[in-house]
Amino acid sequence: MDISEFIAHSGPKFSYSKKALGNEIHVRSHELLFEQGINDISINMSSWKEVPCFFMNNPKGLMPFDLFAASFYLISRYEEYLPYVQDSNERFPATESFAFKKGFLQKPLVDIWTFQFKEILENKFPDFSFKEREFEIISTIDVDNVFAYKHKGFVRNLGGFFKDFFTLKIGRLIERTLVLLRLRNDPFDTFDEIISLSKSKRIKTIFFFLIGDYTTYDTNVSSSNNAYRSLIKSMADYVEVGLHPSYYTMKNSDKLKKEKKRLEQIVNQPIQKSRQHYLRVKLPETYQNLIDLDVVEDYSMGYAKEMGFRASTCTPFYFYDLDFEIQTPLKIFPFAIMDAALNDYQGHVPTVAAVKIQEIKNEVEKVNGTFITLFHNESLSENERWKDWKKVYESIFD
Structure with missing residues (x-):
């Protein structure tokens, strides 16, 4: 389909580009999805309908930010490919994450954005139906x-007995004994x-x-x-x-x-x-x-x-x-x-x-x-x- 056909089309249509073409749902694209390699990206937080968002590039549009690039950044774990301070177990810690630092770690933000976009599509194209998913x-x-205690072997249990005894954990010592004597379930x-x-x-x-x-x-x-x-x-x-x-x-x-x-x-x-x-x-x-x-x-x-x-x-x-x-x-x-x-x-x-x-x-x-x-x-x-x-x-x- 060429541009003229797209503009003339009267049914549901969508574009992802720098500029809108006609009376379609348009998301202005951020450069992230067109880049090659991994780069340190500068991100400024915004808010839309009381929901955190970023890559805001079209404030007057129905969808004012590039939810596709933002979703890709989060789901691909883009930031985990960049240098970060590991924790003691060589992991990427929550405190290093963009979501933690910006206060949305406990929100399934990508899903929330998707539901917002779905609402836009339903309002624009009321005859278009969506399959509902279930919780x-x-x-x-x-x-x-x-x-x-069970099946840990003689040496490990003997060490456990001594550790419990010398740290005065009498309750654990008794429990260990009863379990090993098969008088109590592990x-x-x-x-x-x-x-x-x-x-x-x-x-x-x-x-x-x-x-x-x-x-x-x-x-x-x-x-x-x-x-x-x-x-x-x-x-x-x-x-x-x-x-x-x-x-x-x-x-x-x-x-x-x-x-x-x-x-x-x-x-x-x-x-x-x-x-x-x-x-x-x-x-x-x-x-x-x-x-x-x-x-x-x-x-x-x-x-x-x-x-x-x-x-x-x-x-x-x-x-x-x-x-x-x-x-x-x-x-x-x-x-x-x-x-x-x-x-x-x-x-x-x-x-x-x-x-x-x-x-x-x-x-x-x-x-x-x-x-x-x-x-x-x-x-x-x-x-x-x-x-x-x-x-x-x-x-x-x-």
Whole structure:
């Protein structure tokens, strides 16, 4: 279609360019989507209809800013390709993010913009219909430590006994003894409860199992332990199972490959879902390694110490590799809240944490998005620092 045909067309039409052509919905383009390479972009924040925005370039237009370039900047994680100050675990920290600094980390901004644009289209072209999406919850469970005491081996438990004794943690010492004598269930064995809740509430649930070799950061039961292998197989019968690649896989593709193969041999099926332990993601290398191993879904997109939306969206999206300028087959499922962020880093008591979670959930419901939560099997244990957190988890699905 040439320009004259476009101008003459009386039906719905849209242009993305420097100038409008006719009576169409027009978004004035920012140069970002026409650039090659990665550059340090100067961004000035604005506001439209009480919603934060940037790349404002057409104040009198129906859509006064380039929502496509702005969305691409946020979803591609453009800023994570630029120099930044790493945290102690070599991660991109929330405090370095544009969303945190500008105060919209807890808003699924891209989805909000999309709904605003949809409203413009509906007003301009009332006969044009849109397919409505539905709000969804996905519960994800990371299994960093399948058991607190069981199957840890003689040396580790002996060390635990001495540590509990000399630090005067008598309650833990007694609990450890009762569990090892099989007089009490291991507190971290909350799997039946999670499965039961998943069934009763009809919640999609995914378990990510850590099966890497033992290190300072990877302290789970050995993947060769029969009880652990049996549990993984059992969980795979009821819910979806994914890999929880160990701490050092962020930069080690051989280790990642080894662990993926290990889990596939346990469940006897291909593993296509993954979430990095400690949420250690280095863009684009970590995702490139997952793609090379035919992983098709990653659930690592979130922050360890803050709630909110790392990519400013609550909608799963395909990873765009800025190095190669291509959309990849790896689908990113961004999570919004994590138990450890609320408890360990922000210090919220369970009642306050439940309120904070509901606030984020409400934001996702407003745009009919996907609300993904990250909990651990141990955070439902009612054990020590996780007292009353089971109620927090259950409240999410009310």
